[in-house]
Amino acid sequence: MTVPVLTFFNNKGGVGKTSLVYHVAWMLSEMRKRVVVVDLDPQTNLTTAFLDENRLAEIWLHDCKEKPNTIYRAVRPLTRVGDLLNPKTESINHNLWLIPGDVALSEFEEPLAECWIKTMGSGDELYRSFRIVTAFWQVAQKVAEFQNADLIIADIGPNLGALNRSVLVASDYIIIPLAADIYSLQGLTNLGPTLTRWKQDWKKRVENWQNPSFDIPNGNMRPIGYICQQHAVRNNKPVQAYDKWLNKIPDEYRNSILRSKDQPTHLKPDKDPLCLATIKHYRSLVPMAQEQRKPIFHLTTADGAIGSHYNAVQAAYADFEKLTKKILKKIQFS
Ligand SMILES: Nc1ncnc2c1ncn2[C@@H]1O[C@H](COP(=O)(O)OP(=O)(O)OP(=O)(O)O)[C@@H](O)[C@H]1O
Numbered sequence: 596m597t598v599p600v601l602t603f604f605n606n607k608g609g610v611g612k613t614s615l616v617y618h619v620a621w622m623l624s625e626m627r628k629r630v631v632v633v634d635l636d637p638q639t640n641l642t643t644a645f646l647d648e649n650r651l652a653e654i655w656l657h658d659c660k661e662k663p664n665t666i667y668r669a670v671r672p673l674t675r676v677g678d679l680l681n682p683k684t685e686s687i688n689h690n691l692w693l694i695p696g697d698v699a700l701s702e703f704e705e706p707l708a709e710c711w712i713k714t715m716g717s718g719d720e721l722y723r724s725f726r727i728v729t730a731f732w733q734v735a736q737k738v739a740e741f742q743n744a745d746l747i748i749a750d751i752g753p754n755l756g757a758l759n760r761s762v763l764v765a766s767d768y769i770i771i772p773l774a775a776d777i778y779s780l781q782g783l784t785n786l787g788p789t790l791t792r793w794k795q796d797w798k799k800r801v802e803n804w805q806n807p808s809f810d811i812p813n814g815n816m817r818p819i820g821y822i823c824q825q826h827a828v829r830n831n832k833p834v835q836a837y838d839k840w841l842n843k844i845p846d847e848y849r850n851s852i853l854r855s856k857d858q859p860t861h862l863k864p865d866k867d868p869l870c871l872a873t874i875k876h877y878r879s880l881v882p883m884a885q886e887q888r889k890p891i892f893h894l895t896t897a898d899g900a901i902g903s904h905y906n907a908v909q910a911a912y913a914d915f916e917k918l919t920k921k922i923l924k925k926i927q928f929s
């Protein structure tokens with residue numbers, strides 16, 4: 596039994612991927628789901644959201660070869676003559692664990708690109724190539740098994756490189772955060788075909804390794820919906836322009852991501868079952884929560900969330916609870 600992997604992805608930057616991973620993981624843990632989050636973006640924004648500077652210094656400045664404390668350090672031996680190591684994780688609460696990120700992770704990009712090609716080869720080279728291409732998945736699975744986790748959530752950066760490809764082909768479920776603007780819409784048109792191609796490429800690779808020596812991901816890569824992010828719209832567009840792009844999302848998602856050949860639905864996102872949520876612009880609550888290193892929906896009056904801010908915190912709790920329940924339903928837990 597392997598633990599399912601959920602990845603929030605859009606190759607467009609700044610659409611709220613990391614923020615969603617952080618808040619949804621927290622909410623899941625409150626709902627008593629056991630979650631392992633893994634920071635697979637060399638920008639390490641997820642890690643810095645969870646951990647304060649002192650803890651980050653303890654982790655990043657103490658590189659012990661036998662006891663890796665970041666995702667990169669756990670996979671690094673593969674680039675030499677070793678095998679994967681079990682990483683030390685950060686316990687965030689009783690139900691939530693983080694595998695810390697690492698700026699050095701980008702060094703793994705090259706072996707990943709090289710081994711992706713070799714997984715279509717033959718003979719002895721298949722073992723090492725598949726070991727490298729599935730390294731993140733193997734490490735996350737080990738941690739999830741140890742913690743008896745229900746779900747793994749991966750945070751990745753905004754690009755279509757080898758690193759993200761290896762995470763996405765190992766994902767069971769994909770959610771696409773979007774802004775209601777031309778950039779996001781245009782982004783969908785190249786994201787969809789890329790995801791489809793990667794899925795096919797992975798299938799060929801799985802077929803090519805007839806007697807695998809270890810478990811490998813099955814390449815489900817199921818898109819389970821999109822999330823509209825109000826904060827991510829560029830240049831504070833007037834409401835009319837926002838609505839114009841927003842209303843194009845449902846059919847563009849069906850065309851580009853689901854590769855649907857059906858007639859346009861002309862659905863609006865608020866009526867679309869594939870729209871998992873529209874996330875509000877949380878304005879001053881965002882820096883407040885970042886400073887306290889807690890989710891927006893956990894801010895208290897003592898943190899400065901007073902008056903209308905406090906109402907917004909409670910509304911955020913309700914919104915994230917609803918979104919998280921929808922996600923659980925889509926991935927058939929609950
Ligand atoms: N709902 C929101 N309201 C206001 N600001 C938000 C909201 N969600 C995210 N942000 C802010 O927007 C910025 C980008 O968000 P985030 O880092 O989550 O995006 P990302 O897609 O992970 O970016 P990248 O592509 O660089 O990894 C951050 O400064 C974050 O604090």
Ligand SMILES: [Mg+2]
Nearest residue numbers: 612613640751
């Ligand atoms: Mg991010």
